[in-house]
Amino acid sequence: MSGLTLASVTKKFGDVPTIKGVDLEVAPGEFVVFVGPSGCGKSTLLRMISGLESVTTGQVHIGGRDVTGLPPSERRIAMVFQSYALYPHMTAEQNLRFGMRMRGVAADVIDSKVAHAVDVLQLQPYLQRKPGELSGGQCQRVAIGRAMVQDPDIFLFDEPLSNLDAELRVKMRAEIADLHRRLGATMIYVTHDQTEALTLADRIVVLNDGVVEQVGAPMALYQNPANRFVAGFIGSPRMNFLAGDVAGVPGAHEIGIRPEHVKLVADGPLQAEVHGVEQLGAMAYLHCRLGDQEVCVQTAGLALPRRGERVQLALPPEHLYAFDRDGRTISEPKAFPDCPVGQVQTATVS
Numbered sequence: 001m002s003g004l005t006l007a008s009v010t011k012k013f014g015d016v017p018t019i020k021g022v023d024l025e026v027a028p029g030e031f032v033v034f035v036g037p038s039g040c041g042k043s044t045l046l047r048m049i050s051g052l053e054s055v056t057t058g059q060v061h062i063g064g065r066d067v068t069g070l071p072p073s074e075r076r077i078a079m080v081f082q083s084y085a086l087y088p089h090m091t092a093e094q095n096l097r098f099g100m101r102m103r104g105v106a107a108d109v110i111d112s113k114v115a116h117a118v119d120v121l122q123l124q125p126y127l128q129r130k131p132g133e134l135s136g137g138q139c140q141r142v143a144i145g146r147a148m149v150q151d152p153d154i155f156l157f158d159e160p161l162s163n164l165d166a167e168l169r170v171k172m173r174a175e176i177a178d179l180h181r182r183l184g185a186t187m188i189y190v191t192h193d194q195t196e197a198l199t200l201a202d203r204i205v206v207l208n209d210g211v212v213e214q215v216g217a218p219m220a221l222y223q224n225p226a227n228r229f230v231a232g233f234i235g236s237p238r239m240n241f242l243a244g245d246v247a248g249v250p251g252a253h254e255i256g257i258r259p260e261h262v263k264l265v266a267d268g269p270l271q272a273e274v275h276g277v278e279q280l281g282a283m284a285y286l287h288c289r290l291g292d293q294e295v296c297v298q299t300a301g302l303a304l305p306r307r308g309e310r311v312q313l314a315l316p317p318e319h320l321y322a323f324d325r326d327g328r329t330i331s332e333p334k335a336f337p338d339c340p341v342g343q344v345q346t347a348t349v350s
């Protein structure tokens, strides 16, 4: 099992800086997820790790080896793409065997590796079918199997579940988590799906415009975002941001509070008007106007206010985040289960 080190990695496309200096240590066996808005450079960074994209400056080390100048075939990585990238004219089994056959791997070794992947991913029923005769989820399992048989030092996943419907995504997400537990392999995974990031990752890397905003365990980022960007990006619906003086927090340019922490009260300090109600069954989101500011409130109540009604809100101080003019979090870190305040990881690179 190998880890990964990115040292001051940059990428320019022509004159356009796309990755602006990323440092990252991934421990052997770790599951690290890259998230960030569209175009922030997630796939580019992954492709630089794989060798499909060159590095402009900086180094990539895999398992202690400097692989910066090596082609993908010499990096001992396997990549799983959103588009599966299976050979359409080959059966699932031929797809699993092909790469090894081309590299001249002995037949008995191929047999045992394929048998293991087929067993772990339960591919037996599909082996003789071609990709056109398989569902998206089945194709993706074959693609993951093809990565597995390479015995890579690192698995790289580029939005592997994006082409699947919602139900299948949930199932495949569980399968990938299970695969990680069983193989204990190092995995780097790109997604724009928050749920995938929060449920799969040991650590999440939040990227924004080619820089790392914060790296940390999912709940560490959720509870203790280093800045406004991470606070707004991690969590759905996103954190509410209000002018600092609304909650009377001294020194704060802006305050933030998550929808689940805003309270509907009978007699509160803040008067708001409901302009939207989203009833989701077990809970609802109320979209309220507080003067000229927007506040989303999560509530479990069944007797919901209606559109146009006035409600009173309270913002419990223990749930407030304060940000300075530059968007840095200036409130005290919050403790949460399994991670006392002293151990909170809020490393930022800018």
Ligand SMILES: Nc1ncnc2c1ncn2[C@@H]1O[C@H](COP(=O)(O)OP(=O)(O)OP(=O)(O)O)[C@@H](O)[C@H]1O
Pocket: 013, 018, 036, 037, 038, 039, 040, 041, 042, 043, 044, 045, 192
């Ligand atoms: N080969 C290329 N030539 C020029 N620009 C590129 C190339 N590949 C990517 N880019 C640009 O680099 C930026 C980062 O792209 P990248 O695909 O890494 O983003 P991303 O975060 O993965 O986005 P998405 O979530 O939409 O897939 C984008 O502005 C993109 O247009």
